[in-house]
Amino acid sequence: MWQTSTRLLQLLAMLQARRDWSGQDLASRLAVSTRTIRTDVERLRELGYPVDATPGVGGGYRLGQGTTMPPLLLDDEEVVAVAIGLRTSTGSGVTGIEEASLRALVKLEQLMPSRLRHRIDAMRAATVSIPGTGPTVDSEVLGAIAGTIRASERLRFSYVDHDGNQTVRTAEPERLVAWGRRWYLLAWDVDRNDWRIFRVDRITPKTPSGPRFKPRTLTDDEASRYVQRSAGTATWRYRARIRIHAPVDQVRTQLPLAVSVSPDGPDRCIIQVGSDTPHQLALYIGLLDADFDILDPPDLAEAVIRLAERYQRAAKGLGK
DSSP states (O other): OHHHHHHHHHHHHHHHHSSOBOHHHHHHHHTSOHHHHHHHHHHHHHTTOOEEEEOSTTOEEEEOOOSSOOOOOOOHHHHHHHHHHHHTGGGSSEESOHHHHHHHHHHHHHHSOHHHHHHHHHHHHHOOOOOOOSOOEEHHHHHHHHHHHHHTBOEEEEEEOTTSOEEEEEEEEEEEEEETTEEEEEEEETTTTEEEEEEGGGEEEESSOOOBOOOOOOOHHHHHHHHHHHHHHHTOSEEEEEEESSOHHHHHTTSOTTSEEEEOSTTOEEEEEEESSHHHHHHHHHTTOSOEEEEEOHHHHHHHHHHHHHHHHHHHHHTO
């Protein structure tokens, strides 16, 4: 019986790892007959796992999609990871999942062996959580947006911008991007004919959704980088162009992704950076520990001069 249970776990893992398997391949991997594979597949079906079978010489097996949740078969590390995820889900910035997460965690802990329950209890006792602040996103809104992305359907929604102005937008949704506690929608704005990012906590979807569209080829990495750049620069009230006397690769490692860095010869580069005030930007540029030239605007030079004079007075006072 123990060998049969172990083999069922191995068979399930193989079906999850690859889309299609022939009966002969499964039998060879598990060192059993094809008849035994057919019997084990029936046992998996009885447990609630929908295994599709195609008869004939070229037939095989595939793990399908079921209508109910079958028993979960998790190893120790997977159980701990799920428990931690459920316990910390309230810090994700998503509302409407707290009660469901707690119910799932209670059910999971009831099924845990004592060795795992002790690990989870020790982590709970040793951990202090700081309540998150900032905007939250409704799980139903996330689900509605994700549905339009999957169906490649235009999304119509009301949007409240940074200044509190409300507009109705039509966009072709591309990705949902989670950054800390904030969720962003990256989409192609139909009216502006360009990429835009939208804070999901400011979105109110409208139904029905719009017509289908052909998705653009954008990788996950490209989507995340675009959101980081756009969200990072959107709050800048003051912008400047500065030449840094250091190689571009060196400067890029010291600056956030939102800052544009372009080469200006082998040992110099030009950055386009921003902040709330010229004074803050003057302080920030000084942290790069490299010579620089201010290209634009002139009032940044005045802020640098005032800062330099303050530092000189502080240094002269040290010798008194």
